[in-house]
Amino acid sequence: MVNYIWLGMIVMSIVVAGAQGNIEVITKAAFEGADTAVEVSLSLIAIMTFWLGIMKLAEAAGLVKALARLVQPVTAFLFPSIPRNHPALGAIVMNLSANVLGLSNAATPMGLIAMQELQKLNGNSRTASEAMCTFLALNTSCLTLIPTTIIGIRLMYGSQDPTAIVGTTIFATACGMTVAIIADRTFRRIYNWRRS
Amino acid sequence: MFELINQISRWAIPVVLLVIPLIAFIKRVPVFETFVEGAEEGFSTAIKTIPYLVAMLVAVSVFRASGAMQLMADYFSPLLDNVGFPAEVLPHAIMRPLSGGAALGIATDLIKTHGPDSFIGKLVSTMQGTSDTTFYVLTLYFGSVGVRRYRYAVATGLCADITTLVASLFIAHVMFTT
Numbered sequence: 001m002v003n004y005i006w007l008g009m010i011v012m013s014i015v016v017a018g019a020q021g022n023i024e025v026i027t028k029a030a031f032e033g034a035d036t037a038v039e040v041s042l043s044l045i046a047i048m049t050f051w052l053g054i055m056k057l058a059e060a061a062g063l064v065k066a067l068a069r070l071v072q073p074v075t076a077f078l079f080p081s082i083p084r085n086h087p088a089l090g091a092i093v094m095n096l097s098a099n100v101l102g103l104s105n106a107a108t109p110m111g112l113i114a115m116q117e118l119q120k121l122n123g124n125s126r127t128a129s130e131a132m133c134t135f136l137a138l139n140t141s142c143l144t145l146i147p148t149t150i151i152g153i154r155l156m157y158g159s160q161d162p163t164a165i166v167g168t169t170i171f172a173t174a175c176g177m178t179v180a181i182i183a184d185r186t187f188r189r190i191y192n193w194r195r196s
Numbered sequence: 197m198f199e200l201i202n203q204i205s206r207w208a209i210p211v212v213l214l215v216i217p218l219i220a221f222i223k224r225v226p227v228f229e230t231f232v233e234g235a236e237e238g239f240s241t242a243i244k245t246i247p248y249l250v251a252m253l254v255a256v257s258v259f260r261a262s263g264a265m266q267l268m269a270d271y272f273s274p275l276l277d278n279v280g281f282p283a284e285v286l287p288h289a290i291m292r293p294l295s296g297g298a299a300l301g302i303a304t305d306l307i308k309t310h311g312p313d314s315f316i317g318k319l320v321s322t323m324q325g326t327s328d329t330t331f332y333v334l335t336l337y338f339g340s341v342g343v344r345r346y347r348y349a350v351a352t353g354l355c356a357d358i359t360t361l362v363a364s365l366f367i368a369h370v371m372f373t374t
Contacts, residue, residue, distance in 0.1 A: 005331075052237055154321055
């Protein structure tokens with residue numbers, strides 16, 4: 001699916017730009033996009049290194065396993081394929097908590113650590129595992145209690161009630177997250193049924 | 197309530213930073229050495245994401261700059277007008293799963309033009325605060341471990357994004373139209 005979306009975006013862009021007579025924007029935009037990508041990756045080096053160090057400490061102290069045990073009832077339902085008390089569960093919970101609190105520079109490293117653990121269970125395959133799909137479904141639809149960035153922008157442009165959107169945001173995310181969990185289960189079943 | 201959540205957000209990382217090394221120390225873990233040992237992989241993990249992110253962000257960048265995104269928005273807007281979805285907000289809805297930065301830029305622009313307390317301003321604020329940048333997250337997370345076949349993850353993400361969009365529109369109409 002991602003192959004079609006990716007190719008579709010590129011083909012459509014070049015056709016539209018060509019037809020509108022401003023094909024020159026394509027080259028510039030392509031290199032700008034590549035530039036941004038490298039910048040994002042490089043900025044990850046620092047926070048990734050930091051959180052990997054902290055997580056190693058947490059693991060050595062037995063804290064990751066303890067956290068995994070604590071959330072066992074919920075994670076056993078969501079991630080049936082992950083063994084009990086596996087460190088991946090600890091990292092997943094920490095990633096989702098950081099998301100909820102809006103701590104983006106802790107959330108991403110935790111998420112990548114969780115993916116590393118899940119990839120070990122996946123035997124270093126090139127294909128996503130079921131647990132990875134579920135984790136990303138939760139992660140991309142995850143609730144943030146206080147959307148600080150947008151509240152800041154509303155305040156900047158003189159809103160009388162900058163936090164008026166917090167309730168509506170929580171409602172809309174809750175709907176999205178519910179559908180994400182249902183869709184994940186449904187697609188998993190369809191996928192496995194088709195394969196067998 | 198907000199104040200409480202705000203305080204928790206502010207304290208979360210400092211507390212984690214205090215508690216983890218302290219407990220590790222009590223359990224006789226050599227804290228400094230263990231930290232460094234774990235941190236070693238930080239560089240390679242970050243660098244591994246470059247090819248995946250370049251592929252995704254180049255496509256997103258040309259899609260936006262070429263005018264293809266605007267064309268798509270113009271094409272669909274009469275249809276959405278019928279269900280009470282303002283045409284001005286559609287570019288934001290299209291960009292939201294693709295690029296966090298671009299979506300935020302569009303939201304800021306709409307809030308500036310229409311006012312933060314207008315219906316459009318509140319709707320776009322709600323949409324900005326909900327779901328994450330699905331394609332970016334998928335590319336980054338899968339890329340960091342070298343996974344190339346995403347199976348049904350994209351379909352799941354899109355289902356959630358569409359639901360969030362519809363739910364935002366619905367709740368904005370319930371709460372913000374007088």
